[in-house]
Amino acid sequence: MKTINSISNMTKTTVRWRQKGLSVALVPTMGYFHEGHLALMRMARSRADRVVVSLFVNPSQFGPEEDLDRYPRDLERDTELAKGQGVDCLFSPSAGEMYLPGFQTWIDVEGLSQGLCGASRPGHFRGVATVVAKLFNIVRPDIAVFGQKDFQQLQIIHRMVKDLNMPIDIMAHPIVREPDGLAMSSRNYYLSIEERKSALSLSQALRLGEKMVADGIRSGQDIIQAVRDHILSHTGTKIDYIFLGDPEELEECQEVHGKALLALAVWVGRTRLIDNTLLEG
Amino acid sequence: MKTINSISNMTKTTVRWRQKGLSVALVPTMGYFHEGHLALMRMARSRADRVVVSLFVNPSQFGPEEDLDRYPRDLERDTELAKGQGVDCLFSPSAGEMYLPGFQTWIDVEGLSQGLCGASRPGHFRGVATVVAKLFNIVRPDIAVFGQKDFQQLQIIHRMVKDLNMPIDIMAHPIVREPDGLAMSSRNYYLSIEERKSALSLSQALRLGEKMVADGIRSGQDIIQAVRDHILSHTGTKIDYIFLGDPEELEECQEVHGKALLALAVWVGRTRLIDNTLLEG
Numbered sequence: 001m002k003t004i005n006s007i008s009n010m011t012k013t014t015v016r017w018r019q020k021g022l023s024v025a026l027v028p029t030m031g032y033f034h035e036g037h038l039a040l041m042r043m044a045r046s047r048a049d050r051v052v053v054s055l056f057v058n059p060s061q062f063g064p065e066e067d068l069d070r071y072p073r074d075l076e077r078d079t080e081l082a083k084g085q086g087v088d089c090l091f092s093p094s095a096g097e098m099y100l101p102g103f104q105t106w107i108d109v110e111g112l113s114q115g116l117c118g119a120s121r122p123g124h125f126r127g128v129a130t131v132v133a134k135l136f137n138i139v140r141p142d143i144a145v146f147g148q149k150d151f152q153q154l155q156i157i158h159r160m161v162k163d164l165n166m167p168i169d170i171m172a173h174p175i176v177r178e179p180d181g182l183a184m185s186s187r188n189y190y191l192s193i194e195e196r197k198s199a200l201s202l203s204q205a206l207r208l209g210e211k212m213v214a215d216g217i218r219s220g221q222d223i224i225q226a227v228r229d230h231i232l233s234h235t236g237t238k239i240d241y242i243f244l245g246d247p248e249e250l251e252e253c254q255e256v257h258g259k260a261l262l263a264l265a266v267w268v269g270r271t272r273l274i275d276n277t278l279l280e281g
Numbered sequence: 282m283k284t285i286n287s288i289s290n291m292t293k294t295t296v297r298w299r300q301k302g303l304s305v306a307l308v309p310t311m312g313y314f315h316e317g318h319l320a321l322m323r324m325a326r327s328r329a330d331r332v333v334v335s336l337f338v339n340p341s342q343f344g345p346e347e348d349l350d351r352y353p354r355d356l357e358r359d360t361e362l363a364k365g366q367g368v369d370c371l372f373s374p375s376a377g378e379m380y381l382p383g384f385q386t387w388i389d390v391e392g393l394s395q396g397l398c399g400a401s402r403p404g405h406f407r408g409v410a411t412v413v414a415k416l417f418n419i420v421r422p423d424i425a426v427f428g429q430k431d432f433q434q435l436q437i438i439h440r441m442v443k444d445l446n447m448p449i450d451i452m453a454h455p456i457v458r459e460p461d462g463l464a465m466s467s468r469n470y471y472l473s474i475e476e477r478k479s480a481l482s483l484s485q486a487l488r489l490g491e492k493m494v495a496d497g498i499r500s501g502q503d504i505i506q507a508v509r510d511h512i513l514s515h516t517g518t519k520i521d522y523i524f525l526g527d528p529e530e531l532e533e534c535q536e537v538h539g540k541a542l543l544a545l546a547v548w549v550g551r552t553r554l555i556d557n558t559l560l561e562g
Binding site: 007011100102103104105106107108109110111112129130133134137138140159160162163164165166167249 | 292385386388389390392419441445530
């Protein structure tokens, strides 16, 4: 496995692959790999001749009060983990190379970026869409793999690719969970032992929502109330949002009929966690 | 020469060319070709194996009060003219195909889009940047050719390509003029015989600015005043802006030292015309 830091070397490498008729898959990440990332790499590995994993903690998707500085980093460990999954190239550019002086071009996926995480993290999805478009242009993959934990991000990338006619297939991988149900996240690393217990309330609340719908309950208000009550019964939790609505347009619904997205963002101490599930009403 | 209307056929065509190792040049236009467009096509013809001319009157770059509906169109004439320049493919998609229902992704080149034409045409350059990015993704050219008459547009495209790492060389063609100096434009077609005379004041005013700088005058205020006086001495003219400043960052300057852009937008009756020149102080 090669590690590449420069944009021009990355592009040269994939252009050479393409000239040989090899297909390329990209897995964009912010590093500090967990089993969720490794599952994305395995999916990429099974779908393309060459796999590039980008590792870039993108400053433009963090707000001024957010955890950019303390976001966990361990390049050496990440390198070994990626190697273990048969990744061909780890692309790890510096912020200075990704955002040259005078940088001023931004991509907005307007409607889909408004609610959910977009409401509490203004500018976040603008940063995500922009850096993903840059990575697509640098690596020029045939396919790119994203996790469903960041469901809103996934829908925004889908929409951007469609709206801007980007020649890339987007693949989604289901959420990977710890044995007790907690969705894998690099931010779980922030949690104390006590917080780790409270964090379990997110996935439990989603299972509760699923059970209510399976039991025939259709009222969005009732489901959201039960989810809220469950989470708030745990120490140190604070709800950012509980969303129930259409998974495509991300518009809230009053009743669950057909497919619906139940998505959460919850503060556990100083750590903001997200999780989601698709309901079938 | 082929005419292609569908996005997927366009992409298939250039993918096939690329597989054969052929280079591709794109000339994005809104049609109603004049000698300026034909010069861009010849430049493209001389630099690549295959030339695609896109013809799309892009609704998203027109304001609600602007001339989208009356913008001149003549596909039959344009087809003959493009054929005459050895163009391989005329790509002429419908607005409905370029902007699918639910379209919501926009590209902003923030700083460069603020002043000059951006100030009087809010949203114009957002529409331009977005449609050009779409055309780049659909056609996937190695090079793209733009005219220097739309100088601000050219700088915005340059910046977008750099910021988003688009794998495309941007080439600029000097302004092509009528024998009497009027910059070629599809909008000249709107002018009455009387207006056509007044329209000449733009290029005359630019020549006046060039002469002042050649004569050693450095004061931006003096140059702008002389340019303004000359234009307003013609019937039916109204100045939108006179800009004198840095050609890269498009920031105004008080004195001309080194390279400076002198750019104009002037209403002649109901028609808004633009023109510019590079000064060397």
